[in-house]
Amino acid sequence: MYGILSPPSLSFFASAQTVDFTLDFEDGDLSGWDPSGAAFSGQPTYGDNPRALALGQTSGHEGNYWVGTYYYPMIYATPPPEDWSGDSPQGIMYSGSFTIPEGMLSFLVSGGSSFDTRVELVTDGGKRRLFHATGLNSETMRRVSWDLTPYAGQIGQIRVVDESSRAWGHINVDDFRFEGETATPLTADFSANITYGEEPLTVGFRDLSTGDPTGWRWDFGDGAISSEQNPSHTYSTGTYTVGLTVWNSGSDDETWKTDYIRVDGQTTFVEVPDVRGYNLYSEESVVVRILGESGLDAGGFSEDDSNREEGIIVRQNPGPGSMVPRGSAVDLIVSTGQYTLVTVPDLTGWNLYEEEDEILEILEESGLSEGNVYEESSSLDEGTIFGQKPAAGSRVSRGSAVDLRVAEEEGWPWWPIIVIGGVALGGGYTAYRVFRPSISFKPEITPGKQVIEPCNSVLCEDEITLRPVRDAGKQVIEDEASVVMEDKTKGGDEE
Numbered sequence: 001m002y003g004i005l006s007p008p009s010l011s012f013f014a015s016a017q018t019v020d021f022t023l024d025f026e027d028g029d030l031s032g033w034d035p036s037g038a039a040f041s042g043q044p045t046y047g048d049n050p051r052a053l054a055l056g057q058t059s060g061h062e063g064n065y066w067v068g069t070y071y072y073p074m075i076y077a078t079p080p081p082e083d084w085s086g087d088s089p090q091g092i093m094y095s096g097s098f099t100i101p102e103g104m105l106s107f108l109v110s111g112g113s114s115f116d117t118r119v120e121l122v123t124d125g126g127k128r129r130l131f132h133a134t135g136l137n138s139e140t141m142r143r144v145s146w147d148l149t150p151y152a153g154q155i156g157q158i159r160v161v162d163e164s165s166r167a168w169g170h171i172n173v174d175d176f177r178f179e180g181e182t183a184t185p186l187t188a189d190f191s192a193n194i195t196y197g198e199e200p201l202t203v204g205f206r207d208l209s210t211g212d213p214t215g216w217r218w219d220f221g222d223g224a225i226s227s228e229q230n231p232s233h234t235y236s237t238g239t240y241t242v243g244l245t246v247w248n249s250g251s252d253d254e255t256w257k258t259d260y261i262r263v264d265g266q267t268t269f270v271e272v273p274d275v276r277g278y279n280l281y282s283e284e285s286v287v288v289r290i291l292g293e294s295g296l297d298a299g300g301f302s303e304d305d306s307n308r309e310e311g312i313i314v315r316q317n318p319g320p321g322s323m324v325p326r327g328s329a330v331d332l333i334v335s336t337g338q339y340t341l342v343t344v345p346d347l348t349g350w351n352l353y354e355e356e357d358e359i360l361e362i363l364e365e366s367g368l369s370e371g372n373v374y375e376e377s378s379s380l381d382e383g384t385i386f387g388q389k390p391a392a393g394s395r396v397s398r399g400s401a402v403d404l405r406v407a408e409e410e411g412w413p414w415w416p417i418i419v420i421g422g423v424a425l426g427g428g429y430t431a432y433r434v435f436r437p438s439i440s441f442k443p444e445i446t447p448g449k450q451v452i453e454p455c456n457s458v459l460c461e462d463e464i465t466l467r468p469v470r471d472a473g474k475q476v477i478e479d480e481a482s483v484v485m486e487d488k489t490k491g492g493d494e495e
Contacts, residue, residue, distance in 0.1 A: 021096040023176040025065040030093070037091020039069040039162040039170070050139040059172065060108065060141040066174035067093070069162045070111070087169035094126070095158040102152045104179040106145040106250070111135035112168035116161070119173055121146060123156050130156070137168050143251070148178075179250075186211030188246045188255040196327040201263045202234045205242070209253070213246035221261065237265045267325050270295045274320035280334050281311035291330055299329030303336045310337030342367040344402060346392035352406050353383030363402060371401030378407035 021032025025044040035043065044065040050057045059066065070086060100123075111117050113134050120132035130151055133144045162171050189208040194201065207216060207229045218226040220233045221240030240261040245254040273294050275287050280301060288298050306314050315333040318324050345366050350359050352373065363370055371389075380386055387405030390396050 019096060019098045019178075023178075024063055025067060025174065026063045028065050030067075032096045033093050034096075035091060035093040037162070038089035039091030040067070040093045040160075041089070041091075043067050043069070043093075045071040057139040059139060060110065061172075062108065062175040066108075066141075066172065067160065068111075068170065068172040069117075070170035070172075087167060088165045090162050090165060090169075092162070093160040097155050097157050100148050100151045100154045100156045101178060101180075102149045103147075104145050105148050105176065106143055106179065107176040108141035108174045109133050109135060109144055109172065110138055110141040111171040112164060113137045114164055114166075114168070116164035117169060117171040118161050119144075119171065120159050120161065121148075121156055122159050123151070123154050126157065126159065135168070135171065139172065141172055141174060186213060186246060186248060186251045186253050188213075188244050188253040190242075190244045190255070190257075192242075192260070195260060196262045197264070198267055199237045199263050199265055200234050201261070202232060203261060204230070204232045205244075206230050207244070207246070209244070209246045211246075211251070211253075212248055214248045215246065217245040219243040219245075235261055235263045237263050239263075262327060264326065268295070269323045270326050272296065272316075272318050272320055272322040272324055272330060275316060275330070275332070276313050276320070278313050279309065279311040280313055280332060287313070287332070295326035296324070297327065297329045299331040301332040301334055304333050306335035306337070308335040308337070310335060341395045342398050342400075344368065344388075344390045344392055344394045344396060347385050347388050347402070347404065348392070350385050351381065351383045352385055352404060359385075367398040368396070369399065369401045371403040374403065374405050375408035376405055380407040382407055 019032070022030065028044065028046070030040070030043060035041075045068045046065055048059050048061070049068060049071040050059050059068070069089065069091070100121075105121065107119065109119050111134070113136055115132075115134065118132045118134045121130045122128060123130060131146045136142070158176065160171060160173055162169070164170075187210045189210070191206050191208055193204040193206070195203070205218065207213070216227055216229050218228070218231055218233075219242065220226070220235075221242050222235065222238070224233060226233070239259050240263075241256060241258045242260045243254060243256040245252065247253075271294065273290050273296075275290055278287050278290075280287060284298075291298055304314060306312070308314055312335045313332050314335050317331045317333075318328070343366065345362050345368075347359060347362070352359060360370060378384070378386055384407045385404050386407060389403045390400070
């Protein structure tokens with residue numbers, strides 16, 4: 001299965017298109033071409049002239065012969081300067097006329113990058129130019145392709161032009177090819193059925209290359225290679241970069257996927273970090289780093305309406321604290337920054353204890369929910385709502401809660417109350433410890449004046465009990481008990 005593989009030497013063949021001029025110059029002449037000017041005198045040239053002349057570049061030609069207006073023909077070794085022509089000569093060379101077919105025309109070209117040194121396809125006897133290509137100020141030829149299909153049926157000619165005597169004032173050309181149909185560019189690509197797991201991990205690879213490749217070379221990253229189109233390979237523990245090279249008779253291409261396969265010796269579980277609250281749009285690198293430090297990847301993301309800033313991560317799956325295999329992906333749900341405002345209904349006057357279902361229905365229809373309920377002293381009927389927060393008519397986010405203040409159970413609401421301490425609950429509320437005391441008084445006779453002091457003991461020998469009475473005009477305190485006092489001056493009791 002494995003061995004030393006490399007792309008073959010690329011070789012093109014002309015299609016069934018019939019022309020009366022040479023396409024590759026391999027007969028050692030310009031048969032079917034009409035040259036004029038000194039630049040094409042004695043062409044084609046032979047061999048790798050740039051290398052023979054020690055110019056530091058290769059010609060990249062096909063076969064033996066090619067046209068190069070800088071070079072004198074038949075060079076086998078380094079010649080003296082008078083044996084090569086240089087940039088000074090100029091000239092033009094026309095191919096024979098032909099009917100333009102559907103498909104592609106490709107060829108090799110190099111030399112100067114000026115428009116004065118070019119290869120072109122013309123019609124109407126040279127009056128109309130359809131395509132042209134120049135060199136890139138390099139001696140090494142590259143392949144250029146033209147799609148002829150839009151011009152199929154017209155009479156055309158190939159024209160090679162050298163109209164420059166300046167530096168890089170020459171043109172090199174070779175190996176014209178007519179391809180019978182429009183070619184799809186060759187592009188290497190592949191996928192795998194699994195990229196992470198425990199050893200031994202067997203991975204199936206699938207060739208996704210376009211452009212009709214005819215050869216494949218897989219590099220699995222562990223020293224093993226394959227020439228199959230869709231191979232499989234078994235990995236041990238480690239991380240591997242995988243490459244694929246493809247080729248056909250016209251070109252080759254390769255692609256590499258870095259750290260594509262990861263194999264653990266055994267499954268390792270990691271805890272999912274909490275990335276909620278980060279802005280995926282402005283802090284993506286931070287989120288990726290946090291997940292990566294835990295051995296996890298950022299998975300897909302979706303959007304959800306929220307009253308949070310746009311891009312804020314509001315949920316994640318798996319959730320924070322979950323234990324998942326190392327290498328797992330965490331999906332993220334982010335806020336769109338858009339939410340719906342609703343109007344708070346007026347609930348005052350409703351009785352929470354007797355009409356709770358109706359109240360909840362009103363809140364639900366408004367897109368709200370019941371919040372905290374605070375019972376407070378009031379002269380209203382027990383359960384009557386006499387306050388709410390947010391206030392009626394306010395505009396709040398859908399889903400908000402409405403806190404209610406209701407009248408508490410009937411008792412002695414007008415009796416003094418004592419409030420001790422206070423704890424802030426948030427939202428503008430504070431919790432207090434509230435109670436109503438019973439009051440006892442112990443009278444004591446003193447020589448100068450009568451003093452009534454509170455009795456702080458649970459048991460008092462002499463006490464009075466006071467009960468308040470609600471009165472439309474004024475508050476009256478009545479004594480319901482007898483007052484027992486000892487008269488120490490007479491030695492007896494007085495009632």
